Amino acid sequence: MLRKIILTTITMSFILINPLFAETHTPSVNASQSSKNETMMGWKKRHEMRQKLIKELNLTEDQQKKITQIRQQHYQRVIQDFKKKHEIQQQIMMMSMQKEIDKASLDALLKQRSELSTDILRSKVLMRHQIYQVLNDEQRTKLQSIMKNKMEKMKHVMQKKMQATQ
Secondary structure, eight states: OOHHHHHHHHHHHHHTTTHHHHOOOOOOSOOOHHHHHHHHHHHHHHHHHHHHHHHTTTHHHHHHHHHHHHHHHHHHHHHHHHHHHHHHHHHHHHHHHHHSSSHHHHHHHHHHHHHHHHHHHHHHHHHHHHHHHHOOHHHHHHHHHHHHHHHHHHHHHHHHHHHOOO
């Protein structure tokens, strides 16, 4: 139970600090209209949160440009990994619908998917580190304070959710 709370808290922390560090995202051309609308709403919300964070941290134009470049470079690096991960997920889904599953093939696909997830997360952490280096000491302190406050709020939200499910 505690492990679940910790993992959820860590996951939520990535979501909370994501606006400034989020990848540039364009919805898929093949996405359904409702899916596209949800993606656009998510993008709009992240954009609004990023703008609020830019204002709170008082980022200069130069800092904003550097951060945008870092984010775009990251996105260009991981886009192929996202595509491969999606293809593997589709293969796994198709396997689940077969009469019999070749466990060795399934294990190989799961290993590939896990490795891609690790590569994507590693790249995201390194990207966030690069962005953090663009900030001055005052901005870093402010960002840490913002993140700490958001983490505390999320901790309370997650505790309420966990209590509600018990």
